[in-house]
Amino acid sequence: MRTLVIIPTYNERENIDAMIEKVFSLPEPFELLVIDDGSPDGTAAIVRTRQRDYPGRLHLIERSGKQGLGTAYLAGFRWGLERGFDRICEMDCDFSHNPDDLVRLVHAAAEGYDVVVGSRYVQGVNVVNWPMSRLLLSYFASMYVRLVSRMPLRDATAGFVCYTRRALETIDLDAVRMKGYGFQIEMKYAAWRLGMRLKEVPIIFVERREGASKMSGGIFGEALFGVLGLRFRRIRGRKATAGRCSDR
Secondary structure (H helix, E strand, O other): OOEEEEEEEOOOOOOHHHHHHHHHHOOOOOEEEEEEOOOOOOHHHHHHHHOOOOOOOEEEEEOOOOOOHHHHHHHHHHHHHHOOOOEEEEOOOOOOOOOOHHHHHHHHHHOOOOEEEEEOOOOOOOEEOOOHHHHHHHHHHHHHHHHHHOOOOOOOOOOOEEEEHHHHHHEOHHHOOOOOOHHHHHHHHHHHHOOOOEEEEEOOEEOOOOOOOOOOHHHHHHHHHHHHHHOOOOOOEOHHHHHHOOOO
16 A cells, blocks of 8 residues: 655745654655745755655655645645555644654554544644634634534544545545635545545644744635535535445
8 A cells, every 4th residue: 555645835944854754764655745835945955855865755846836735735636646646645844743643544544434634623622832812713613614514523624634545536626626724624525525434533733843834814714714615515526436426
């Protein structure tokens, strides 16, 4: 089973080298795809240098300018599917997601789950070093998404996820509309509506130590208002797999 880890970057020179080392030290033969949106701090140059140390395992897509988190992941999903990966994981570069938990996510996928979410809220609240205002906003936003969408997840906005090939081939990636953190909700919602099996694995989320957060009010607003529209959309799978997908 081949597993790809996708990490979008923008100005992550403080973290990218350590993240590369950590992912490749794990007891799973992960491959890593960094998608850099023209970081002016030279993040991509660091990745190109490290490719010499990990030929065939460390990959890089360079894009011109900030194009959004969702578009980066969609590009990575298509790249991974074209190259035959069986599982594709997504995570942040800033160590707020513990790379060690990648192993737990892929093991859960191996048990037959299609979408495995590294969840901050499935066992209480597992967030470290966030100000109370941001923690409350995130927690109640997750409750709001659960209430409005009826999706059985406690952390629908989570960005630490493992998708199986079956899930990504079933979802119509061309129909995904949201680009920021709303993308995370839309992907999980589409998978759930199409009959994929979802599982939450508890993680501890730690606020970044190096670099600047990419969160903004506009990004968060897209997620909150975008979820209202999901309930009224007809979710269809890709035509190639429509025969084996449900349409709830």
